[in-house]
Amino acid sequence: MNKTQKSAWFGLLSYLLTVAIIVYLGVRFFVLKSLPQGFLGRGWPIIAVYGLVVASIVLIRRKQSPAEPDSDERDELIKKRAGQISFVSVWLLLAIATLIPALILGEAGSIPVYLLTLINVGVFLTAMLVYSVAVLVQYGRRSKGEKS
Amino acid sequence: MQKMAWLFVITTVLAVVASAVAVVWLYAEFGMPKAVAGLAFMGIAGIGGLGPLIFKKESGKVICDERDRLINRRAALAGFGTAYMFVGAVCMVPFFVLGPLGSISVTWLPMIFMGAGICTFFAHSVAILLQYGWGGEK
Numbered sequence: 001m002n003k004t005q006k007s008a009w010f011g012l013l014s015y016l017l018t019v020a021i022i023v024y025l026g027v028r029f030f031v032l033k034s035l036p037q038g039f040l041g042r043g044w045p046i047i048a049v050y051g052l053v054v055a056s057i058v059l060i061r062r063k064q065s066p067a068e069p070d071s072d073e074r075d076e077l078i079k080k081r082a083g084q085i086s087f088v089s090v091w092l093l094l095a096i097a098t099l100i101p102a103l104i105l106g107e108a109g110s111i112p113v114y115l116l117t118l119i120n121v122g123v124f125l126t127a128m129l130v131y132s133v134a135v136l137v138q139y140g141r142r143s144k145g146e147k148s
Numbered sequence: 149m150q151k152m153a154w155l156f157v158i159t160t161v162l163a164v165v166a167s168a169v170a171v172v173w174l175y176a177e178f179g180m181p182k183a184v185a186g187l188a189f190m191g192i193a194g195i196g197g198l199g200p201l202i203f204k205k206e207s208g209k210v211i212c213d214e215r216d217r218l219i220n221r222r223a224a225l226a227g228f229g230t231a232y233m234f235v236g237a238v239c240m241v242p243f244f245v246l247g248p249l250g251s252i253s254v255t256w257l258p259m260i261f262m263g264a265g266i267c268t269f270f271a272h273s274v275a276i277l278l279q280y281g282w283g284g285e286k
C-alpha cells in the first residue's frame with residue numbers, strides 16, 4: 001500500500017471517527033440531555049483523535065522500501081481525478097444545503113445559526129470522504145492497486 | 149487564459165462595486181428589504197463567463213501547454229481554498245456574533261452560495277494572473 005492509499009484510508013477513518021463523535025455528542029446533548037461521567041466517558045473522542053493522528057503520521061511516513069518514491073505519475077493522476085470529483089460533490093452539497101432550505105422556508109423563514117456550522121462541517125467532511133473514496137476506488141481498494 | 153482571467157477580474161470588481169453602491173443608495177432611500185434589489189448588479193459578473201466565446205481559439209494554434217495546465221491547476225486549488233475559507237468564515241461568524249441560539253433569515257443561504265461561487269472564480273482568475281506576473285508576456 002503506497003502513501004496515497006494510506007492517506008486515503010486515514011481520511012476515510014477520520015471521517016468515520018468524526019461522524020461517530022458528532023452522533024455520540026448529539027445523542028448525549030439532545031436525547032439523553034446529560035454529559036458523560038468519568039475520564040474515559042468524556043475524553044474518548046480526544047484520545048481517539050490523537051491516536052488516529054499519531055498512527056497516521058507514523059504509518060504514512062513509513063515506506064515499503066527506502067527506494068519507494070513518494071508518488072509517481074499514476075498517483076498524481078489518481079489524486080487529480082479524486083480532487084475533481086471531490087470539488088464537484090462539494091459544490092453540489094453546498095447548493096443543496098443552501099438553496100433547498102431557502103426554497104422550502106420562503107423569504108420570511110429563518111434558521112438557527114448552529115445549522116450554518118453544520119453546513120460548514122458537512123461540506124468539509126464530504127470533501128474528505130469523497131476524495132478518500134475516489135482514491136481508494138481508483139486503486140481498486142486493494143493493497144496492490146487496480147488490475148491492469 | 150490570461151485574457152479570460154482579466155475579463156473575469158474586471159467584471160467581478162465592477163459587479164461588486166456597482167452592487168455595493170446600489171445597495172447603499174437603495175437602503176438610504178427605501179430601507180432594507182428593497183435594498184437587496186441592488187444585488188442584481190452582481191449579474192455583471194456573469195459576463196466574465198463569456199470569456200471562451202469572446203476570446204476564441206485561433207485554428208491550428210497551440211494555446212495551452214504543460215505550464216499553462218499547471219498554472220490552471222494551482223489556480224483552481226487557490227479558488228477552491230478561497231471559497232472554502234469564505235464559506236467557513238460566513239458560517240462561523242454568525243455563530244459567534246449571535247450565539248448558538250441565534251437565528252438568521254434563510255435568504256442569506258443563497259447569498260452564501262453565490263458568494264462562494266464568485267470567490268472561486270475571482271481567486272482562480274487572480275491566481276492565474278499572479279502566476280503569469282500580471283503582464284501579457286508569458
